Amino acid sequence: MFKEFKEFAMRGNVVDMAVGIIIGGAFGTIVKSLVADVLMPPLGLLLGGVDFSNFFVVLKQGTTAGPYAALAEAQAAGAVTINYGVFINTVISFIIVAFAIFLLIRGINRLRREEEAPPAEPTTKDCPFCMSSIPIKASRCPNCTSDLAKA
Template sequence: MLKEFKEFAMRGNAVDMAVGIVIGAAFGAIVKSLVDDVIMPPIGLLLGNVDFSNLFVVLRDGATTGPYASLAEAKRAGAVTINYGVFFNSVISFLIVAFSIFLLVRSINKLRREAPSAAPATKECPYCLSAVALKATRCPQCTSELKL
């Protein structure tokens, strides 16, 4: 059984999938940092010093009653919250990842496309069916007159 598992794990597809998952997880962490640390602070600044990670609605107060200055403070108090700012950051992260994957798939598809076939250099004689140059006015095989 161990030998069969080793054969399965060392197949090309399983190894490729494992590498893809590891790289995907690392890419997700990079995108999360990009959104949380680079993209959202300037947007929050433009919207009047809004920190999106601290946007929440309190459904029920915790051990100490609100208002809470931050999401971390609300969680420490045990308050039940809807964290729509964190959700907004996650949506932005997802859109960046999805767009990046779209660009990757698009570039792979471009590489896979076949080059357009070249224009034909010959035509077929309607009388003897031999190949004739496109600009020829007579067939070299049967000497029939051809229309351009």
């Protein structure tokens, strides 16, 4: 049983998938940091010093009554909140990841098109009388001696 598991785990597809998942997780962390630490602060500054991660709606007050200045403060008080600012950050992260994947797929498709050579021009044709293969520029079939200009 261990031998079968080892054969399964060492297949090329399984190893490739594991590497892809690990790299995907690392890429997700990079994108999350890009959104939270690089994109959102200037965007919030342009909108008047707003921090998107602190956009929330209180559904039920916590042990300490609000208003709460920050989401962390509301959560520490045990308030029930809808955290739509965190959702906005997540949507922006998704858009960045989707765009990066789009660029990757676009590059791969471009490489595939470059690898595929256009089909070569045909050099032969079939004689309509005897159906043998003859040069494309021939005006008379060398096999049946038919005049191809009349065909």
